[in-house]
Amino acid sequence: MEPFKNLINATTVSSAGQHLQRAWSDFDRPRFEALANHGLDALELKARMLQLADAMRATLPGDFNAACSVLEASLAPPLPLDARGEPEGLTSAQASTGLAGWVIWSMGEFVARHGQHDVPRSLVCLHALTQRSTAEFAIRPFIQQQPQAVWPVLARWANDPSAHVRRLVSEGSRPRLPWGLRLQALVADPTPALPLLRALQDDTSSYVRRSVANHLNDIAKDHPDLVADWVKDHLIQATPERSTLLRHASRSLIKQGHAPTLAAWGLASGLTGRATLSLSAAQAAVGDAIGLRVTLQSTARQPQPLEIDYAVQHVRANGSSSPKVFKGWKLSLAAGEERALDKRHSLKPVTTRTLYPGMHRIELLVNGLALAEATFDLKP
Known part of the structure; x- marks a missing residue:
């Protein structure tokens, strides 16, 4: 470009x-x-x-x-x-x-x-x-x-x-x-x-x-x-x-x-049920992508409106970490429904963020609440 x-x-x-x-x-x-x-x-x-x-x-x-x-x-x-x-x-x-x-x-x-x-x-x-x-x-x-x-x-x-x-x-x-x-x-x-x-x-x-x-x-x-x-x-x-x-x-x-x-958006309550997050690999390299799989299991008797995002705790140059939230899915989970969601997260460098090697943590956010997490090791 x-x-x-x-x-x-x-x-x-x-x-x-x-x-x-x-x-x-x-x-x-x-x-x-x-x-x-x-x-x-x-x-x-x-x-x-x-x-x-x-x-x-x-x-x-x-x-x-x-x-x-x-x-x-x-x-x-x-x-x-x-x-x-x-x-x-x-x-x-x-x-x-x-x-x-x-x-x-x-x-x-x-x-x-x-x-x-x-x-x-x-x-x-x-x-x-x-x-x-x-x-x-x-x-x-x-x-x-x-x-x-x-x-x-x-x-x-x-x-x-x-x-x-x-x-x-x-x-x-x-x-x-x-x-x-x-x-x-x-x-x-x-x-x-x-x-x-x-x-x-x-x-x-x-x-x-x-x-x-x-x-x-x-x-x-x-x-x-x-x-x-x-x-x-x-x-x-x-x-x-x-x-x-x-x-x-x-x-x-x-x-x-x-x-x-x-x-205000009717998302005040978290998920009634269970949520898990798994990654496609334990390691990934800068420039690659890593797969996310989210599994939701409703134990509610009524449909639940859900905003599902995820926060990546990026490693910084000094070894600390800072979160960046990415949009995931907006859905209604039916009563008793189990659903799997998949997404590829790009690890390509961008002008606004430098990617540093190290252990990265991903948090699954459901209606703003962290319900699950997974980690991967980012290689140069």
């Missing part, structure tokens, strides 16, 4: 230069491209994005309002949406008319860096940019530094005709957005965002609803009881779409065995 950083390349720079010059005849395209391309291949993704933003600063009009007007005039049409409200790509003809995609990240960074003195004008520009990719990173410095000016605008945008803009309301204000500036005030107190999430959780676009679920999952990391109460309250007469959203919002709390969340 090609690295993300390569999506900002010399072709991106050339296209940006072309359309910025189209939008403003006095634009110094050669200087912009020279600055943006300087040592570009040696840079990582974020550094490339910042270098393009710096090149824009050096070549766009010095007046911020005029610079925003040039950015807006350089844009392609808004990204179209499918029947579910999910974004689709532009046709080649549409893409040739203006800018969209990864370059928008640099344009948003320019606005975030240089528009703090004029929040209303900056937000108008971000409103346009987010419809061609996303402004979820660019809006965060405004929320952090000037929240009183931004929250009323976000409240209006929650009813915007564009699903891209409505998604920005939720995604841009997530407390712990990956790759984004952490909004510590919202980590401590997410209250300002809650009315917006309430307004958006039944949005017609699955693109927007998924952002709301991820936002609630962010909040759950610091305020689990708040999210458990939210799920309990909003499950009442919930549509299938809202139930799906709330389930996704609950995923971390369910994995953790958070009792109020499990209760």
Whole structure:
């Protein structure tokens, strides 16, 4: 798979230069491209994005309002949406008319860096940019530094005709957005965002609803009881779409065995019966996979709804261990039923986790409770 950083390349720079010059005849395209391309291949993704933003600063009009007007005039049409409200790509003809995609990240960074003195004008520009990719990173410095000016605008945008803009309301204000500036005030107190999430959780676009679920999952990391109460309250007469959203919002709390969340989903009790876990081998090597077999035996007189996950206690470099929970199965176990479940667990290294040799323990979690375990020796 090609690295993300390569999506900002010399072709991106050339296209940006072309359309910025189209939008403003006095634009110094050669200087912009020279600055943006300087040592570009040696840079990582974020550094490339910042270098393009710096090149824009050096070549766009010095007046911020005029610079925003040039950015807006350089844009392609808004990204179209499918029947579910999910974004689709532009046709080649549409893409040739203006800018969209990864370059928008640099344009948003320019606005975030240089528009703090004029929040209303900056937000108008971000409103346009987010419809061609996303402004979820660019809006965060405004929320952090000037929240009183931004929250009323976000409240209006929650009813915007564009699903891209409505998604920005939720995604841009997530407390712990990956790759984004952490909004510590919202980590401590997410209250300002809650009315917006309430307004958006039944949005017609699955693109927007998924952002709301991820936002609630962010909040759950610091305020689990708040999210458990939210799920309990909003499950009442919930549509299938809202139930799906709330389930996704609950995923971390369910994995953790958070009792109020499990209760909200009718998973408060553990298994009435027996559970065993066995592995396909006593040893495995990094890069291989190991098989898990779970056997459930119900002794209940009624069906039991079960969330079955498993936690791998990964060995760390210093010899200690840290757990990582993996999704397993969601099922209803009939009265007196015995059922066997099989899964292959990959031991291939991933960018977010280094696998170290040593004895690894796997715990079987049924409705958040550890009911069985097994071990294997991971070899280099």
